[in-house]
Amino acid sequence: xLQIVLASLCxxxxxxxxxxxxxxxxxxxxSPSDWRHVDPSNTLYLDxxxxxVVIELAAGFAPSHVENIxxxxxEHYFDDLAILRxxxxxxxxxxxxxxxxxxxxxxxxxAKSLGSARAKLPAEFSRPSQGLAFTKLSDxxxxxxxVGWADGFPVGRxxxxxxxxxxxxxxxxxxxxxxxxxxxxxAELYVVTGHSPRHLDRNITTVGRVLRGMELLSSLPRGTxxxxxxxxxxxxxxxKRVTLASAISAADxxxxxxxxxxxxxxxxxxEARRNRREPWFVYPVGHVELCNVPLPxxxxxxxxx
Amino acid sequence: xLQIVLASLCxxxxxxxxxxxxxxxxxxxxSPSDWRHVDPSNTLYLDxxxxxVVIELAAGFAPSHVENIxxxxxEHYFDDLAILRxxxxxxxxxxxxxxxxxxxxxxxxxAKSLGSARAKLPAEFSRPSQGLAFTKLSDxxxxxxxVGWADGFPVGRxxxxxxxxxxxxxxxxxxxxxxxxxxxxxAELYVVTGHSPRHLDRNITTVGRVLRGMELLSSLPRGTxxxxxxxxxxxxxxxKRVTLASAISAADxxxxxxxxxxxxxxxxxxEARRNRREPWFVYPVGHVELCNVPLPxxxxxxxxx
Numbered sequence: 001x002l003q004i005v006l007a008s009l010c011x012x013x014x015x016x017x018x019x020x021x022x023x024x025x026x027x028x029x030x031s032p033s034d035w036r037h038v039d040p041s042n043t044l045y046l047d048x049x050x051x052x053v054v055i056e057l058a059a060g061f062a063p064s065h066v067e068n069i070x071x072x073x074x075e076h077y078f079d080d081l082a083i084l085r086x087x088x089x090x091x092x093x094x095x096x097x098x099x100x101x102x103x104x105x106x107x108x109x110x111a112k113s114l115g116s117a118r119a120k121l122p123a124e125f126s127r128p129s130q131g132l133a134f135t136k137l138s139d140x141x142x143x144x145x146x147v148g149w150a151d152g153f154p155v156g157r158x159x160x161x162x163x164x165x166x167x168x169x170x171x172x173x174x175x176x177x178x179x180x181x182x183x184x185x186x187a188e189l190y191v192v193t194g195h196s197p198r199h200l201d202r203n204i205t206t207v208g209r210v211l212r213g214m215e216l217l218s219s220l221p222r223g224t225x226x227x228x229x230x231x232x233x234x235x236x237x238x239x240k241r242v243t244l245a246s247a248i249s250a251a252d253x254x255x256x257x258x259x260x261x262x263x264x265x266x267x268x269x270x271e272a273r274r275n276r277r278e279p280w281f282v283y284p285v286g287h288v289e290l291c292n293v294p295l296p297x298x299x300x301x302x303x304x305x
Numbered sequence: 306x307l308q309i310v311l312a313s314l315c316x317x318x319x320x321x322x323x324x325x326x327x328x329x330x331x332x333x334x335x336s337p338s339d340w341r342h343v344d345p346s347n348t349l350y351l352d353x354x355x356x357x358v359v360i361e362l363a364a365g366f367a368p369s370h371v372e373n374i375x376x377x378x379x380e381h382y383f384d385d386l387a388i389l390r391x392x393x394x395x396x397x398x399x400x401x402x403x404x405x406x407x408x409x410x411x412x413x414x415x416a417k418s419l420g421s422a423r424a425k426l427p428a429e430f431s432r433p434s435q436g437l438a439f440t441k442l443s444d445x446x447x448x449x450x451x452v453g454w455a456d457g458f459p460v461g462r463x464x465x466x467x468x469x470x471x472x473x474x475x476x477x478x479x480x481x482x483x484x485x486x487x488x489x490x491x492a493e494l495y496v497v498t499g500h501s502p503r504h505l506d507r508n509i510t511t512v513g514r515v516l517r518g519m520e521l522l523s524s525l526p527r528g529t530x531x532x533x534x535x536x537x538x539x540x541x542x543x544x545k546r547v548t549l550a551s552a553i554s555a556a557d558x559x560x561x562x563x564x565x566x567x568x569x570x571x572x573x574x575x576e577a578r579r580n581r582r583e584p585w586f587v588y589p590v591g592h593v594e595l596c597n598v599p600l601p602x603x604x605x606x607x608x609x610x
Contacts, residue, residue, distance in 0.1 A: 088520040089475050125587075142444045142594045170394050170500040181587050194523075195475040195501050195597060199581060199590045215393040215527040218499075222520040276504055282430075282486050285504045289447045292500060 053213035078242035087228025089194030129164035149261035169291035358518035383547035392533025394499030434469035454566035
């Protein structure tokens with residue numbers, strides 16, 4: 001039997017009065033079809049000493065990077081590598097501390113082998129928006145013409161170019177790169193841990209978002225080196241194991257559902273965030289910024305007989 | 306002799322090419338008059354086990370709250386209280402764990418005495434904007450008519466009402482309250498540690514911003530109780546000492562300068578953040594959001610003979 005457990009709301013909210021639209025009420029009144037199952041082949045577990053981080057990979061936005069990350073995870077590339085950098089109000093980043101050595105020293109490098117993953121990928125900064133359901137945020141945006149949600153991710157969209165891209169909101173995961181646009185391959189990843197650095201949009205390939213365990217990444221001690229790199233090897237936080245959920249037996253993995261972003265329920269969710277009707281608010285605001293709309297997630301638990 | 310030390314830039318930036326406007330270049334080319342001295346009577350030190358947090362109090366925006374905070378600090382109210390709450394992507398909050406007991410039990414409460422500080426203050430959500438130099442951000446804002454900077458703080462402004470208020474950007478400090486608008490008195494303070502919760506603007510009294518040591522607050526373990534409260538007493542982070550800089554002899558205190566927000570240099574600073582000319586950027590962006598403009602600070606060191 002499938003038993004849905006609401007693992008937690010994004011923000012605790014007081015009980016709504018009858019008839020008042022609050023985010024708590026929207027979730028209570030949601031139906032099973034308002035939720036989508038997160039594909040285990042797009043679900044990446046990062047096992048840190050403090051617990052598990054769950055990431056949803058954005059296969060539709062960065063197909064080459066996601067395929068490479070799947071290969072890297074399958075071949076245990078990330079296992080025993082580390083979080084190398086935590087820069088306050090910006091990002092935490094993980095990968096191989098010797099990765100840059102590859103470019104400099106070629107085969108003589110100390111960099112960990114990428115195995116059968118590709119060393120070079122095309123930049124995937126944006127994709128055509130055609131055919132992709134887009135829920136537009138009516139409040140607009142400072143950075144671009146249109147923002148909203150597509151395929152479960154916060155996005156920007158430009159009707160002039162027909163392109164769409166993931167917006168760098170808190171918890172978004174991307175592929176670190178050097179100066180050349182196509183210098184990322186998914187072996188070095190970062191997550192946004194501060195005020196959403198939207199100036200990175202269309203400047204780097206985004207590959208997913210954190211569904212659970214964000215606090216394990218956001219509360220890391222900040223590195224004291226340039227760009228928040230840890231200056232001492234022992235300050236780095238080890239990645240014990242990085243696995244795709246699909247590589248684990250169904251009985252042992254956790255599965256997740258995310259609130260669909262292409263439904264009337266989601267529009268109500270956004271509306272409840274635009275106009276805050278909880279008793280604490282004196283002024284209901286009447287607007288919301290893209291990255292201030294949390295994207296609800298819940299764990300699916302299979303009840304064992 | 307007064308020796309200015311640039312303690313750190315807000316973000317490391319590569320060396321600018323000649324003629325290219327980057328934020329690093331703007332600071333290099335700034336003159337002493339582009340900086341303002343932060344008044345020691347508006348400078349609050351929070352001494353945590355991990356180090357010192359320096360806060361600039363916004364006396365112009367919340368005079369009653371700031372005066373009360375000064376009284377509380379002078380009378381050592383905060384010493385040996387604790388950080389009670391750290392909610393991911395939102396706020397950390399400190400004060401007296403028994404404060405709510407006062408409202409419920411009156412004189413029989415276990416709450417710490419407020420000494421000669423006032424228990425009740427008016428709400429100070431906004432102030433008249435008249436007479437206050439305002440540097441407007443040309444990119445606009447999702448939440449309100451006008452945003453920019455005034456008196457060193459990021460602000461929203463409404464020309465219809467003539468009001469101005471501090472915007473809840475990362476690192477802004479406010480006075481916690483219960484449901485009544487006037488239920489804060491400065492004895493319970495919070496700091497924004499996640500994506501800027503601008504829906505709090507004009508819903509609560511802001512009292513300052515963190516100048517230094519933000520990473521000590523943002524990297525705190527998140528509390529596992531509702532709203533991120535620590536569930537066990539021993540998880541709370543003790544406030545060893547909370548002092549006004551003006552209460553410490555000049556020889557022993559650190560002094561700070563902040564980049565003025567009402568100068569042509571500051572406008573160049575904003576422009577360098579709007580259009581990113583560092584070599585890493587493929588797409589220079591052309592816009593910036595209010596809370597993505599860091600406000601530079603530097604330590605002033607008095608050279609001892």
